[in-house]
Each structure stands twice: as structure tokens, then as C-alpha cells.
Amino acid sequence: MASNTNPIVIPLAGGLNVAVSDQMMPPGECTELLNYEITTTGRYQRMQGYERFDGQDSPAEVAVIDLPGFPFDTIEETIAAVRAAQEARRALITAVPGSGPVLGVFMFAGIKYAFRNTVDGTGAKLYRATAIGWVEVVTPALSPGGRYQVIETNFSGAADEQEIIGVDGRNPAFRFDGTTFTQITGPITPDQPTYCEALASNKLLLSYRGGSLVYSQVGDPAGWDGALGAGEIAVGQEIVGIEAQADDATAIHCRNRTYMLYGRSEVDFQLKEISRNSGAIPWSIQNMGQSLYLDDRGLTRLDRVQSFGNFESSTLSQKIQPILTSRLQSVAASCLVRTKNQYRLFFTDSTGITMTMYGGEVMGFSEFRLGFVPSCLFSGEDTAGRELVFAGGVDGFVYQLDKGNNQDGAAYTSRFQTSFMSMGRPEDKKRWRKLVIECDSVTRVFGQFRCFYDYADPNIPMADIIVGSGSKWDLSDWDDATWDGSSTSWTDQYIDGVSRNIAIQMASESDYYPPHIVSQLFLHASPRGRRR
Incomplete structure (x- = not known):
């Protein structure tokens, strides 16, 4: 190798960026980052798979x-x-009985539940996941076609009296303690609340179509007597979400307007308009200490709207705004993965966006692609404190996300491509001599790498590289494989190209091996003069 060869270290960090030109991007950011997620330390890790679920x-x-x-x-x-x-196990797991998409999925006391329309489509039913599959839960007659949102709360104050409160926009609100399912008669006709929230003061909030927000008596989610503290607030626009915040504040999200309800009861309630022209897209709202949601301008956090107003500076997603702009009308659901500090947004074309945060800072974005279309999402902790994420599908199945190493049995591809990197000298040619890839894995990793030169100039040949890295899985040490540890491997690949810039693409496909992490690249290059 030539003596004037200089090794260049490229940390893989920053995530997806499709909003600026390649030469404005820091090396290590990607123009494509599919089925990878960004860890809280900033590295790129292959996403886990998912599998169908019914309790078996x-x-x-x-x-x-x-x-x-x-x-x-x-x-x-x-x-x-x-x-x-x-x-064999997968073949035994069935869809939720009935027809159409899953209408809602939730977990209570460690048990998983799902709603779906009946076979003839004239009603809806609730099912419990058990060791033998889905078992029907007795409920009053339910109208079909709703979209369920639930909260877990406690109106009695007793530690052992948690319950679920839920709404679906087609039926009265309900309360469920794991045994008894009863409906709550609301104060508005038709009695079809759309969203719900519980205040720390033990008042239930329900939204109704037409922009009406009602609040119950203290400690009684079924009490609507105005003389005892219940009441109604009109906001003048359709409500698309209610999220309790810190310090006795509650965000009232409309499609094109945002309000904050301050106070604990009718004695001190104050409704203030936070934004006249900024609102939330339905089913994109999650609470990461502050409400986080998708608006026409991008992913927005409520505190930034309060600080910056209705301007682009209030958004968090400038790097992926072209993607979000093209999919504003196709939002299917969203969820948080708290153990990974992630917000995930799902679209009706089976794709989605993951945003990883650390503290109040965005670590980066990535894309993912599923093998099903989600209709609803739920994330929460089971009785052992483990975070679980479930998605209801348009196909009627419930899927557990971040589970296993395949997509319900199918292999899936993870892929990234860096920007075209000039290493700070965009007009100087370099001879690219060696690519070193650092990969952390507890098992084998099979990947395909390609180098693109000068914005993929067709006159410069590409280099195809097949790489295997990670610790070996031999029969003799199968039981000793450290699944939650790491084995750092480097692969030296000799390449040959002359160009001003270079982009690296990596693709990995598997239905068996667990996720790996790609941490950084080392490029060995020698100068070759200024472009003429």
C-alpha cells in the first residue's frame, strides 16, 4: 500500500438525512437507513423482528x-x-376471531386483549389472549368499526383497584377491571366519545365530535352532575387527542389548533390557546414527558411549540421532512419504546419512521418496513416490568414487535448507504485503497457491501464485497453464546477506485441471526490531485 495513504475514521452516527445535499452532511449520516435503529449511544443496530401473537x-x-x-x-x-x-408454533397462532382489522389492542395486569368486528360485521367483540389462543370476554353489545384508545387509571385511590377506561368513537366509554366490562353513560348524545384521559385529580376527560370536552365528578368516571363538579368545555374544532402533561396541565390537540387546559378541577380550570395554526395528525400523538406528534410542518414537541410558535424551528424532523411531507395522509399509528428512548410512527404502506432521543436531543431517524399493515398499537409494561409492544394488523392478527430475529418467519433486509463523502476536500481526487468495517455481533453477520464513486458515476466500476464477522456459532459452544454481550470484529476489504467522493452501502438479510451493530468505517485513501 502506498506510503502516503491516510486512514480516515468515519463514525456511523447521525441517522437518516434526506433534506440536504451530500456535501453538507457529516460523514456517517445516511441517505438510506432501512430496518436499522439508532441506539442511545448513536450507533446503527439492525432492528429486531416481530411475530404473530395470541397467547400460545x-x-x-x-x-x-x-x-x-x-x-x-x-x-x-x-x-x-x-x-x-x-x-410449527407459528402455524398454531391464529388471528383474532372475526372480520376486518384489529380495532384495538391493550394489556392489563399482564394479560393481552384485542377488539375486532364480528364475522358478519354487525358488532364488535373483545378477546383475551390465553395459552390456548383467543378467548371471548363477555361485554355488552358493541357497535362495529370503532378505533379503541385506552388508559390505565385508578379512581378509588386503592393500590389494588386499577382499571382500564376506553373509548372507540362508536360506543359509550367503558371501564374494565379484568373481569367486569361495563359501559359509562356519558352526558352527550350520540354517546360516542373519541378520546379519553384521566387527571391526577381523579376526573375523567372525554372528547366528543364537534369539539366538545367533558369532565366528570372527582373520583367518579360515571358521574356527570354539574352541581357536583362535572362540566363541559367547547374548543370549536374536532379534537384528535388528549394528553396529560406535568404540573396539572392537559394538552388538547385539534387538527389545526392546540390548547392547554390548566388546573385540577372546575375551580381552577383555564383553557389557553397554545397554537392557532398548528395541530396534530390523529394517532401520531405520544407523551415523552411532553406531547410529541406529527403536524403539517413535521414532528413537533409541545414545549417547542410553546417556545417557538408556529414556525419550522419548532419541529424536530428537518432531516426527514421530505419523507414525512409525502406521508402526512397515510399515518396509521404510533407508539413509544421507552427502553430504547424511541418514538415510532407507522404508515398505511407498511413503512415507518423511528426517532431515537437521548435526554431532550434527537440522536437521529431511521426507516423500517413491515410485512403487514398496522391498524393500532400498544406499548406498556407487564407485571415483571418488561416493556412489550403489540400491533394490531389490518389482516386481523396481533403481532408482538421487537420479538425474534425474523418478520413472522420471513427474512428481512437491513440496509444503509452513507452520503457521498469527500473528507473535506470536495474538489480533490483520491485513490480509495481499503475499507475497514467495524461490526459488533454475538453471531455471524453476512453482509454485502458496495462502494459508489463520484455520485455513482457509471464510468467508475463499483466494488462488491461479501463479509462475514462476529463470533462463531459452533455446536461445542452453542450454550455459551453470549446473546446480550458483544464481539467486535473488523473486516479489511481492499478496494480500488479514483474519485472525489465515495459512498458506502451495506445490506444484510437474515431470518435467523440476532441483530448486529455497525459502529464505524475506516477508509484508506491517498491524494491524487485537483479535479481539472
């Missing part, structure tokens, strides 16, 4: 040592046996 044994939890014939003679036989056992 999980395909992802097949243990190889429990399979007949273990130990197997080869790694290939081991993998084939695990896949066959996973498929």
Missing part, C-alpha cells in the same frame, strides 16, 4: 437444547431444526 407459545422462544435430536451434527442442521420448531 412464542416461536422466538424455541430452545434448541429442548429439540429432539440435539445436539445436531452441523450448524446447518441446528438452524433447520430451530426453524421447523418455530414454524
